[in-house]
Amino acid sequence: MLLNIVHAARHRRGLVLVIGGVVLLIVLALLPVIATALDLERRLFFAVHGICAQSHNVISGGVQFPLCARDSGIYLGLMVTLGILALLGRLRSGRLPPLSISLTLLTFIVAMGIDGLNSTIAELGLPALYPPRNDLRLLTGLGFGSALAVGLLLVVNQTLLAPDRLEADQAPIGNWRELGLVVGGLGLVVLGIAIDQAVVAWPLVLLSVIGVTGVMTLAIMLPISAIAGLSGKVRTLRQLMWPALAGFLVALLLLAVLARWKIEMEVTGLLPPPLIPQ
Structure with a gap:
């Protein structure tokens, strides 16, 4: 009797995963159509308008990424690395x-620091080590994002997790094989962009926007959690629900304020006009 219940539960769980996977594939396949109908390219461009210069944006599959190449790499690298670390437990x-x-x-x-400095030198009209390129901005951004993911994870865990929940003897990346998995994940991002298809580009666009919003939310959530007395006491994600929600709302407000401020600077001529997606 008990075995039958266990088998039935496993069958239902497997069926749910299959159905969820099929639905996800359908949504991803329709994403370019949905994005066009919602004018998502322009909306996301202005949603993160105050975050970066947006002057060296990646274009893949006819889709202009809302963040510049370097920032796209940073937040894609961060999200992909966190996803792999989650799979590794x-x-x-x-x-x-x-x-x-x-x-x-x-x-x-x-x-990334060297490439960023080289790009800045070139933009100032000074002799640079090499001509700045978007592919290098993307690649160095991906590497930086991977390192940032490891650093942020350790800061959050050391700050918030209760001692009995923290794996104090475990590193996020413990050996070369695991680092190879991370680098392989970053390589898939590069491949996805190189494929130059909208159906692949759009998930990457959304992932980069989720990444920048998530980092802002986290930066705001940490002090809120400390003020709420959660430092070193978190055992379940439910305890972070309200600090995370507050951080998310403040992050959205900051994005809106920064975008509005930058647009006003552009309208008054203090900044050059934006490269708005057509």
């Missing part, structure tokens, strides 16, 4: 990666 990690892995992640950060 490392979301409660509390220890720095081994020295060799940490130095590699640090190299990712330095690489």
Whole structure:
């Protein structure tokens, strides 16, 4: 009797996963049509208008990413890395990666810093080390986003998780194989953009916007959680529901205020006109 109940529960769970997967595939296939109907390209462009310059945007499948190439890479790298760490069961990690892995992640950060400095020098009309390119902005942004994901995860866990929930002896990325999985995930992002198809580009666009909104929400949620007395006491996600909601609403308000401020600067001529998607 008990075995029959277990088998039935597993069958229902499997059926739900199959149906959910089919629905997700249908939504992804229809996403370009939905995005066109909602004029989503322009709406997302202005939604994050105050976040970055939006002057070196990636275009894939005829879709202009709302963030510049470097910022798109940062937030896509962050989201992909967090997704892989979740699959590895490392979301409660509390220890720095081994020295060799940490130095590699640090190299990712330095690489983006060098590329960003080189781009700035070129834009000032000064001799640069090499001509700035969007593919390098994207690649170095992806690496930085991966390192940022590891850093943010450790900060959040050390700040909020109760001692019995924190895996203090576990690192988010513990060896080269796991780092290889992360790099492979970043490579899939590059491949998705290189495929140059709207059906692939749109999920990446949405993922980048979720990433930037999520980081802003997290940055606001942490002090709210500390004020609420949750530091070192979180055992379930339910405890963070209200701080996260407050952080999300404030993040949306900040996005709106920054976008409005930048538009006013552009209208008055203090900033050049934006490269609005057509």
